Amino acid sequence: MFKLEERKASIQPIKSKLKISILDDQEISQINQNTRTVLEQVGVTFPSDKALKLFADVGANVDFDTQLVKIPADLLDKYLATSPRAYTMAGSRPDLDVHVGDGEGTYFYCSGEAPKIVDFETGERRLSVKQDIVNHARIADYLPIVSLLWPSVSASDKGVTSPLHGLEACFNSTEKHVESESVMDKVSARYAVEMAIAVAGSKEKLRERPVLSQLLCCIAPLAQDRGGIEAAMVFAENDIPVGFMSMPTLGLTAPPYPAGALTLAMAETLSGIMLTQIINPGVGNYISVNPGMLDPRTGAYFMGSSVAQVLNVAGVQMSHSNGIPVLACHSFGGSQYELGNWQAGYENLYSHFLAVMAGADMSFGPSGMYEAVSLLDHPRILFDREILRVIDEVTDGMQVTPKTLAFDMIKQIGQRSAYISHKETIKAYRSMWRRDSILYEDGKAEGRKWRDPVEVAREAIRWILENHNPDPLPDDVRQEIRKLVAAADQDENLKREIKGH
Amino acid sequence: MSQEMFDKLAQAVVEGELEDAEELAKQALEQGLDPLACINEGLTQGMDRVGELFAEGEYYLPDLIIGGEAMKAALTVLEPALTGDQEREVAGRVVLGTVEGDLHEIGKTLVGTMLTANGFQVTDIGVDQSATEFIAAVKESNATLIGASALLTTTIPEQQKIIEALAEAGLRDKVKVMVGGAPVTQAWADKIGADGYAEDAISAVSVAKKLVKA
Numbered sequence: 001m002f003k004l005e006e007r008k009a010s011i012q013p014i015k016s017k018l019k020i021s022i023l024d025d026q027e028i029s030q031i032n033q034n035t036r037t038v039l040e041q042v043g044v045t046f047p048s049d050k051a052l053k054l055f056a057d058v059g060a061n062v063d064f065d066t067q068l069v070k071i072p073a074d075l076l077d078k079y080l081a082t083s084p085r086a087y088t089m090a091g092s093r094p095d096l097d098v099h100v101g102d103g104e105g106t107y108f109y110c111s112g113e114a115p116k117i118v119d120f121e122t123g124e125r126r127l128s129v130k131q132d133i134v135n136h137a138r139i140a141d142y143l144p145i146v147s148l149l150w151p152s153v154s155a156s157d158k159g160v161t162s163p164l165h166g167l168e169a170c171f172n173s174t175e176k177h178v179e180s181e182s183v184m185d186k187v188s189a190r191y192a193v194e195m196a197i198a199v200a201g202s203k204e205k206l207r208e209r210p211v212l213s214q215l216l217c218c219i220a221p222l223a224q225d226r227g228g229i230e231a232a233m234v235f236a237e238n239d240i241p242v243g244f245m246s247m248p249t250l251g252l253t254a255p256p257y258p259a260g261a262l263t264l265a266m267a268e269t270l271s272g273i274m275l276t277q278i279i280n281p282g283v284g285n286y287i288s289v290n291p292g293m294l295d296p297r298t299g300a301y302f303m304g305s306s307v308a309q310v311l312n313v314a315g316v317q318m319s320h321s322n323g324i325p326v327l328a329c330h331s332f333g334g335s336q337y338e339l340g341n342w343q344a345g346y347e348n349l350y351s352h353f354l355a356v357m358a359g360a361d362m363s364f365g366p367s368g369m370y371e372a373v374s375l376l377d378h379p380r381i382l383f384d385r386e387i388l389r390v391i392d393e394v395t396d397g398m399q400v401t402p403k404t405l406a407f408d409m410i411k412q413i414g415q416r417s418a419y420i421s422h423k424e425t426i427k428a429y430r431s432m433w434r435r436d437s438i439l440y441e442d443g444k445a446e447g448r449k450w451r452d453p454v455e456v457a458r459e460a461i462r463w464i465l466e467n468h469n470p471d472p473l474p475d476d477v478r479q480e481i482r483k484l485v486a487a488a489d490q491d492e493n494l495k496r497e498i499k500g501h
Numbered sequence: 502m503s504q505e506m507f508d509k510l511a512q513a514v515v516e517g518e519l520e521d522a523e524e525l526a527k528q529a530l531e532q533g534l535d536p537l538a539c540i541n542e543g544l545t546q547g548m549d550r551v552g553e554l555f556a557e558g559e560y561y562l563p564d565l566i567i568g569g570e571a572m573k574a575a576l577t578v579l580e581p582a583l584t585g586d587q588e589r590e591v592a593g594r595v596v597l598g599t600v601e602g603d604l605h606e607i608g609k610t611l612v613g614t615m616l617t618a619n620g621f622q623v624t625d626i627g628v629d630q631s632a633t634e635f636i637a638a639v640k641e642s643n644a645t646l647i648g649a650s651a652l653l654t655t656t657i658p659e660q661q662k663i664i665e666a667l668a669e670a671g672l673r674d675k676v677k678v679m680v681g682g683a684p685v686t687q688a689w690a691d692k693i694g695a696d697g698y699a700e701d702a703i704s705a706v707s708v709a710k711k712l713v714k715a
Binding site for chain 2: 416418420421422423425426429430433435
């Protein structure tokens with residue numbers, strides 16, 4: 001068991017010494033060229049008058065009737081050039097800042113926004129509520145492997161303003177950077193910006209240290225969501241980083257071939273990024289490619305395929321080739337498995353292994369999700385963390401030094417003896433045998449049998465929930481964001497806007 | 502003065518410092534300290550602490566082994582200095598070895614370390630030892646327990662030979678036998694009439710404690 005003791009939040013990216021690539025330079029160039037040809041000749045739908053006008057004003061080929069935007073390659077590249085390769089997503093303290101694109105490794109999200117939760121006390125599956133977001137944010141705040149948070153579940157008790165209640169729950173419960181992916185209309189976005197300004201201290205401080213970011217899902221193939229893109233414009237105007245996620249489903253919303261699907265993903269995300277750069281040159285962006293395929297027998301959405309993993313790594317290369325940071329995809333729990341299913345283990349392990357080795361700037365990570373990210377179970381996050389612990393160790397490679405070559409030890413021990421009582425063995429075991437694990441927990445009973453990790457994880461989660469109570473906001477700020485969310489709850493304009501799209 | 506030396510001896514065991522333990526033992530004798538007190542108030546206290554740290558998960562097997570070795574190093578100095586009827590208090594006396602035809606050592610050595618760490622006086626006769634050699638060691642050390650290790654399916658019958666040899670020597674009612682090793686099971690132990698079976702070095706301690714009390 002890792003040591004359960006009260007401590008301040010910290011973050012810990014994983015840096016890999018091992019590198020992997022799927023595409024060579026020529027293949028990257030081919031997909032980039034194909035993407036630009038698609039944007040020039042096929043185009044992307046932007047169902048927002050404001051967005052269409054902005055594109056038209058800078059010289060894109062815009063059809064206002066069909067809401068279709070076709071973008072010449074040189075125009076695209078001109079605006080991509082202002083999107084920064086590196087920037088900061090701020091936590092409440094500088095040591096919690098996520099330095100996107102700094103090459104210091106892959107930062108991990110606790111993501112989700114699942115609709116359901118396994119009740120920690122009763123084991124009952126139920127719709128999630130706001131307090132569940134508070135609880136999971138406190139757990140994520142405690143775990144250094146989590147660098148950024150989404151509201152982990154929906155606040156189903158709060159109606160259409162659930163996304164804003166989710167942000168409030170996170171801001172009140174973690175010192176780490178908060179991101180939203182469910183604020184999908186411009187009115188809610190303005191409330192979210194006001195909340196971020198309150199947390200940052202002022203509009204200027206928010207500009208310097210964006211404590212909020214936004215992820216917008218594109219609509220495959222080749223379209224943007226009206227409310228989502230209008231929200232993205234509001235965020236971009238206020239210097240809040242905006243990421244774009246494409247979710248091509250091979251053979252359904254994208255060509256069945258990975259290269260064609262990746263082309264679509266790049267066209268969708270790059271067109272969105274271009275829009276935010278027109279609005280606010282230099283605002284932070286990232287790309288996320290979340291590929292899936294259908295189970296051809298049932299039509300069920302399947303995230304865990306090996307094809308999807310290949311696309312995931314290729315997506316990292318494509319994003320970087322365009323100078324844009326990347327959030328590698330596949331949350332833990334992205335497949336249809338349950339905890340304890342061996343399929344869960346191998347899919348989670350290799351998808352995150354690949355993301356880290358591909359050099360993703362960020363990755364979805366330890367979230368506590370399963371059943372295709374539709375169900376949160378708090379203790380599950382510690383199993384996700386366990387997989388990342390192993391990835392951290394393996395991608396650290398092997399040290400070959402005079403000390404580790406151990407000639408002196410080999411000479412000293414000689415033949416038919418054992419190294420176990422050598423002083424260096426003791427020291428080495430202390431660093432090699434990781435103790436911050438829920439596995440191999442000593443039962444302390446006679447015979448020293450390992451405890452069930454599920455039981456150990458539940459014990460750790462209970463301790464965190466009872467003892468870790470971060471209080472990141474001063475009372476006046478807490479009250480200010482409470483007022484904003486309460487106002488949103490009463491805002492008829494917001495309700496009309498959400499119903500309208 | 503003496504307490505200070507006892508603490509140093511204990512600490513040398515806790516830290517697994519063989520040379521320090523041996524040197525401190527010599528200094529203790531030079532200072533005229535009672536060797537039995539040095540053992541009971543120093544080394545044994547240190548070994549108890551090592552056992553506690555192991556139980557708490559702070560120490561690993563290498564720590565136990567090296568702690569045991571530090572204790573042994575000091576005992577080589579202190580035990581010969583015991584006088585008259587002085588005798589080190591032990592949990593039990595055990596003869597430990599790997600059976601004839603079998604060269605596997607590590608498991609047997611770990612069992613020895615664990616037993617030593619838990620207060621047993623262990624006579625480790627090594628690997629490839631015949632039943633006759635086990636019996637001779639029992640007679641010499643006055644042991645009441647034999648631990649016989651076998652790692653091969655072809656050598657586990659040797660464990661049975663040890664039990665038979667004990668009976669022939671008229672020692673079967675005085676000496677208990679515990680068996681272990683990868684191919685050994687409780688069913689095998691029962692079949693050959695062994696008194697105990699331990700699947701690993703940790704459980705060997707509790708089995709040994711039960712057997713010496715029985």
